[in-house]
Each structure stands twice: as structure tokens, then as C-alpha cells.
Amino acid sequence: MIDLKALRENPRHYKDGASRKGMAVEIDRLLQLDEQKRAAQTRREQLRAEQTRLEKDLGPQLGKLQGDLKKATDAAERAQLQQRIEQLRAAPASLKGQAAELEAVEKRLEPEIAAILLTIPLPPDPDVPVGSSAEQNVERERWDPPGFDASVPFAEQRGFAPRGHAELCRRLGLVDFPRGVKLSGARSYVLTGRGMLLHQAILRYALDTMVHGHGFAAMSAPVLVREEAMVGTGFFPAGREQAYHIPESARGGGSDLFLTGTGEVGLMGLHADEILDEADLPLRYVTVSTCFRREAGAAGKDTAGLYRVHVFDKVEQVVICRADQAESRAWHARMIGYVQGLLRSLGLPHRLLQCCTGDLGVKNADMIDVECWMPGRAVEGAPASGYGETHSASRLYDYQCRRLNTRYRPGGDAGKGPTSFCHSLNNTVAASPRLMIPILEMHQQADGTVRVPEPLRPYMGGIETIG
RNA sequence: GGAGAGGUGGCCGAGAGGCUGAAGGCGACGGUUUGCUAAACCGUUAUACGGGGUACGCCCUGUAUCGGGGGUUCGAAUCCCCCCCUCUCCGCCA
Numbered sequence: 001m002i003d004l005k006a007l008r009e010n011p012r013h014y015k016d017g018a019s020r021k022g023m024a025v026e027i028d029r030l031l032q033l034d035e036q037k038r039a040a041q042t043r044r045e046q047l048r049a050e051q052t053r054l055e056k057d058l059g060p061q062l063g064k065l066q067g068d069l070k071k072a073t074d075a076a077e078r079a080q081l082q083q084r085i086e087q088l089r090a091a092p093a094s095l096k097g098q099a100a101e102l103e104a105v106e107k108r109l110e111p112e113i114a115a116i117l118l119t120i121p122l123p124p125d126p127d128v129p130v131g132s133s134a135e136q137n138v139e140r141e142r143w144d145p146p147g148f149d150a151s152v153p154f155a156e157q158r159g160f161a162p163r164g165h166a167e168l169c170r171r172l173g174l175v176d177f178p179r180g181v182k183l184s185g186a187r188s189y190v191l192t193g194r195g196m197l198l199h200q201a202i203l204r205y206a207l208d209t210m211v212h213g214h215g216f217a218a219m220s221a222p223v224l225v226r227e228e229a230m231v232g233t234g235f236f237p238a239g240r241e242q243a244y245h246i247p248e249s250a251r252g253g254g255s256d257l258f259l260t261g262t263g264e265v266g267l268m269g270l271h272a273d274e275i276l277d278e279a280d281l282p283l284r285y286v287t288v289s290t291c292f293r294r295e296a297g298a299a300g301k302d303t304a305g306l307y308r309v310h311v312f313d314k315v316e317q318v319v320i321c322r323a324d325q326a327e328s329r330a331w332h333a334r335m336i337g338y339v340q341g342l343l344r345s346l347g348l349p350h351r352l353l354q355c356c357t358g359d360l361g362v363k364n365a366d367m368i369d370v371e372c373w374m375p376g377r378a379v380e381g382a383p384a385s386g387y388g389e390t391h392s393a394s395r396l397y398d399y400q401c402r403r404l405n406t407r408y409r410p411g412g413d414a415g416k417g418p419t420s421f422c423h424s425l426n427n428t429v430a431a432s433p434r435l436m437i438p439i440l441e442m443h444q445q446a447d448g449t450v451r452v453p454e455p456l457r458p459y460m461g462g463i464e465t466i467g
Numbered sequence: 468g469g470a471g472a473g474g475u476g477g478c479c480g481a482g483a484g485g486c487u488g489a490a491g492g493c494g495a496c497g498g499u500u501u502g503c504u505a506a507a508c509c510g511u512u513a514u515a516c517g518g519g520g521u522a523c524g525c526c527c528u529g530u531a532u533c534g535g536g537g538g539u540u541c542g543a544a545u546c547c548c549c550c551c552c553u554c555u556c557c558g559c560c561a
Binding site: 038041042044045046048049051052054055056058059060062085088089091092093096275411412413415419 | 477485495496514516517518529530531541542
């Protein structure tokens with residue numbers, strides 16, 4: 001969520017940001033509603049102050065008059081007293097009535113203001129290239145393992161035509177697609193035997209790297225969350241269609257629940273409505289969680305194999321740091337570096353893509369995607385077609401923490417001084433089975449077997465080859 | 468699922484229609500004292516939003532907030548209604 005005060009002061013900045021992201025947004029309408037609401041609020045508060053002042057000296061008077069009324073016996077005197085009481089009561093009552101009307105105005109405006117505010121995107125940073133779609137993303141860096149060149153056809157270098165991962169999985173008995181579909185429909189799969197072991201090895205290796213190599217705290221994160229967590233992390237309302245919805249309220253339960261599409265939701269939700277101690281920052285969390293995605297709107301896309309599935313597991317890293325732009329940027333680079341190190345250790349060619357403004361979501365100021373080379377995806381004559389997205393690193397400034405109401409100050413909750421919203425960042429460490437694709441395809445051998453990358457072997461009982 | 472207890476500031480804990488943004492204590496912070504530490508003493512100690520000012524550090528001012536929402540009343544932390552949450556015991560279950 002953006003800062004409404006900042007929007008009031010500089011609407012241009014946010015209009016420009018939205019247009020660079022290619023998002024239509026009702027900023028003028030929002031400002032107009034906000035103006036109306038504040039006018040009503042100011043007036044209402046003045047009336048209320050007046051009412052309280054009146055009541056302060058009216059109370060004793062009323063008490064006295066009511067006492068007199070009780071004692072009075074003469075009918076005329078009683079009537080007169082009665083009338084004075086009515087009079088005294090009339091003034092504050094009228095103020096109260098007016099205030100109530102204004103309050104009704106505010107209450108009518110508030111939901112619309114809040115709804116529009118949630119849709120206003122964080123403006124992209126000035127150094128993010130302007131573009132309208134993923135086509136205009138800019139390649140920033142490329143890495144190939146020694147002795148391999150992803151821009152040269154696989155067959156030329158290795159002496160045999162690569163098999164796609166789906167075929168490798170079937171031939172090696174790593175995945176049972178038909179039974180997955182029988183159980184759960186399209187985009188479902190069953191990892192079997194060494195397929196399951198490879199999947200777990202990837203996850204555990206990635207988790208261990210982050211924890212023991214980079215000092216991140218390992219956490220579990222709920223994957224079934226309330227709507228506030230989805231709104232707070234910025235996935236709702238825009239991405240509502242992507243999430244599985246459990247309508248518990250319709251069954252008499254307290255609140256509806258949603259299955260999360262990434263561990264980021266659980267990790268970031270952890271500190272919603274908290275005031276953190278500045279001394280504890282940055283918080284560095286890593287989780288491994290099952291991710292659920294409806295893939296609405298992706299019908300017909302990547303239907304075969306393990307690339308686009310409804311359920312997968314992901315190791316996700318999240319950093320919550322002080323509200324400092326330079327620090328945010330430094331963490332972004334570092335978090336990407338961790339992934340580069342991981343992919344190198346697995347011998348996977350990959351590249352970094354600077355996402356253009358049109359490819360950013362509402363919540364990020366900047367996003368770098370990492371794509372791994374998947375020989376099976378490469379189309380003849382177009383080497384870049386072989387890259388498939390495996391990671392995405394977002395820099396969000398305070399957009400997410402403002403929505404989540406995650407703040408910090410020296411001394412934390414019990415501390416003194418003004419609070420600030422934290423900055424947050426997130427990046428994939430490893431998503432599997434998608435990451436199995438480049439691993440299987442890159443490390444396949446002429447005989448149809450697959451060499452297990454060395455770092456994964458300890459997690460697979462020491463085996464060197466799947467075959 | 469059944470029965471009971473309870474939600475007040477950073478924490479503990481009073482208050483039972485106006486003088487209560489809320490006693491007292493703890494903690495934290497600032498100061499006095501001190502060779503150092505401790506103790507003692509004095510002081511400060513919420514947040515959000517609106518309006519005004521600003522040397523952009525804040526300052527002044529209004530409103531709201533005692534789990535949430537509604538109601539009674541001239542006036543509600545306090546009375547009434549609804550909801551939510553936490554805890555304890557029993558049952559069921561991984």
C-alpha cells in the first residue's frame with residue numbers, strides 16, 4: 001500500500017508510476033473522495049468538541065433542575081421546569097444529530113477509499129527500464145558452467161539430442177503423471193522413488209545453504225491463511241483468482257481461508273501488526289512450504305511436464321530491514337547472489353533478467369528474475385527460448401509492510417519515539433519440481449541416465465547417477 | 468463438540484455512570500547524588516487520524532481508542548445486546 005499522505009502531496013509521482021507499470025488507476029477519484037472525507041471529519045470533530053463542552057456545564061444544571069422538578073408541586077412550576085430541561089437537552093442533541101450525519105458520510109466514503117488505495121501500485125524505481133511486457137525485460141548477466149555454452153545447441157556440445165524432462169522422468173520412473181491426473185486433474189503429478197528423493201534433496205540443500213551458509217532463520221509458515229494475510233502481502237485483491245479459496249464461513253466457521261501460492265505470505269504475515277525492535281533488524285527468514293496456484297488464465301500454457309503445476313514446494317527467502325533505500329538495494333543484490341551461488345554449485349546455466357516496468361506487480365519497485373537453461377525447452381535456432389523462469393527477486397520498499405502494519409523503532413513495542421514501516425524483500429531459493437527440469441535436462445547423459453549434481457548426493461543416499 | 472473463566476496502557480493491576488487517557492506498581496528513558504557499580508530521590512513515559520504551524524528535529528490543537536460492533540443516556544472503561552479472541556476441564560482426533 002502506498003502512503004496516502006504522500007499521494008496527496010505528489011499525485012504525479014504515483015500517476016507516472018502506474019502508467020509506467022501499464023496499470024489503470026483511479027487516483028483522481030481517490031483524492032476527491034479523500035478530500036470529502038477529511039472535510040466531513042474536520043467538521044464532525046469540531047461539532048463533537050462543542051458538544052462535549054456543552055455537556056460539561058449542562059450536566060450539573062440538569063441535575064439541579066431535575067431535583068427541583070421532583071420537589072415541585074405546583075403544576076405551572078412543574079411545566080416550566082420541564083420545559084427548561086427540554087431546552088437544555090436540545091442543544092447537544094442537535095449537535096449530536098449533525099455529527100452523526102457527517103459520520104455517516106465518512107463511513108460511506110471509507111470503504112471506497114480503502115479499496116482504491118489497495119490497487120495503487122508502488123511506482124517502479126527510476127532505474128527500472130520502461131516497457132510494457134516481459135518481451136522488454138533486459139538481460140543483465142549470464143552464467144554457464146565451464147565447458148558449456150548455452151547459446152550453442154546442446155547436441156553440438158554433448159554429442160546427442162537432449163530429451164525433455166518429461167520424457168526423462170517417465171523413462172527413469174521419477175514421476176507418475178497419469179496417476180497424478182487421476183487423483184487431482186490437470187497439472188498434477190506424483191513424484192516417485194528417486195524423483196521424490198531428488199525433489200527433497202533440492203529443497204533440503206537449498207534450505208541448508210540459506211541457514212548454514214548465509215545465516216537465515218529456518219521457519220515453518222502456515223500455507224492456509226486468512227484473507228488479511230493475502231491482502232497484507234499484496235497478493236489480494238489483484239491476484240485473487242490465483243488463490244485456492246476455502247469458504248469456511250459458509251460452513252459456519254469463523255473466517256474463510258486461502259492456500260498460499262508462496263511461503264512469502266506466511267513469512268511476512270508473521271510480523272503483521274507488530275512493532276519490531278530496530279536492533280533485531282534485519283530479519284532474515286527462510287522457509288520451505290507447499291505452494292498452491294490455480295493458474296487461472298494459463299489454460300493451454302505449459303501443460304506438459306513439471307513446469308507449470310498447481311502444487312509445488314518452494315524454499316523462499318525473505319528479508320525485513322530498516323526503511324533505508326540503500327539497505328534494501330544491498331539486500332536485493334545479496335539475495336540474488338545467494339541464488340547464483342546455488343545454481344553454480346548445481347552446474348546450471350542461468351541468466352538474470354531485469355524485469356521492465358510493465359512486468360512488475362503492484363507491490364514491487366524492482367524485480368529481477370532468474371531463468372535457468374532448460375535444453376528441452378529450446379526451440380531450434382532460438383537459444384534464448386531455452387531459458388525458463390525459476391526465481392524471482394522482489395524489492396518492495398515499505399509497500400508490503402505498510403499493508404501488513406509491520407513497523408519498527410528502537411526498543412520495539414515498548415520503545416519510545418516514532419515508528420517506521422519496515423522494508424521487505426523476497427526471493428526464491430529453489431522451487432521444485434520446476435528446478436528439477438534444468439537439473440535433469442542439463443545433467444542427462446547419452447545413455448539416458450542423469451548425473452546427480454554433487455551437492456545433492458549426500459541428500460540422496462550418496463548416489464551419483466539416476467538411471 | 469460439551470462445561471466454565473476471562474479480555475483495561477510495554478507488562479502487572481485498580482476503577483463499577485461525569486472530576487478517568489485511565490490510580491498504584493513494575494519496566495524503560497532523562498536527571499540529581501556517586502571514585503566505579505548499585506541503591507535512593509526527582510522527572511518523563513501510548514497510538515492513530517484530522518486541522519494549524521515548522522528552523523522538516525518537531526511544536527500547538529481537536530477527535531478517537533479500556534477485545535470488536537451496535538444500543539441506553541445530556542454524558543459509558545463502567546449499564547444492555549450481538550460478535551470475536553484467549554485460557555482451563557471433558558470428549559474426539561493426527
